Amino acid sequence: MKYLLLINTAAPGSTEEMPADGPTVEEFLAFEKAVTDAGVKLDGNALDLANATTVRVRVDGERVVTDGPFAETREIVGGYYLIDVPDLDAALDWAARCPGAKYGTVEVRTVWEPDQA
Numbered sequence: 001m002k003y004l005l006l007i008n009t010a011a012p013g014s015t016e017e018m019p020a021d022g023p024t025v026e027e028f029l030a031f032e033k034a035v036t037d038a039g040v041k042l043d044g045n046a047l048d049l050a051n052a053t054t055v056r057v058r059v060d061g062e063r064v065v066t067d068g069p070f071a072e073t074r075e076i077v078g079g080y081y082l083i084d085v086p087d088l089d090a091a092l093d094w095a096a097r098c099p100g101a102k103y104g105t106v107e108v109r110t111v112w113e114p115d116q117a
Contacts, residue, residue, distance in 0.1 A: 002042065002084050002111035003091035007100035009049070009078040023099035031098055035081060040094065044081035075104060082111070 028046075035041040054066040078100065085091050088108070095106040 001087065001091075002082060002113065003088070004109045004111055005081040005083065005091070005095050005098060006077050006107040006109065007079045007081075007098060007104065008075040008107060009100065009104040010075060023103050027099035034097065035083060035094060040083045040085050040090075042082040042084050044079070046079040047077060049076060049078055078104070 032041075032044070035044070052068060054068075056064045056066075058064060081094075081098070083091060083094055085094065088110070091108050095101060095108050098106045100106050
């Protein structure tokens with residue numbers, strides 16, 4: 001099954017209690033190597049933490065565009081991994097190994113595939 005690991009980090013200026021030093025590039029490179037070597041990684045990227053645009057279409061059809069990666073939130077999505085593993089337990093094991101889990105949270109989401117419905 002495919003799972004998306006959403007790596008959340010504290011938003012700039014957040015008072016969220018986090019370790020003072022964030023994950024290192026080396027930690028993420030080691031995790032990248034582990035998921036690649038295990039053959040479970042389908043995709044993954046870091047995301048720009050400073051720039052984002054949110055689009056919402058209201059009931060009346062009006063499009064509302066908001067600049068900024070967050071609005072009234074303590075965490076922002078900093079990156080993701082798309083993995084293919086046998087079950088949720090395996091996905092949770094990979095999420096726990098991700099450096100982002102030590103410095104924020106890793107949300108595990110099942111990727112919906114029409115043929116599984």
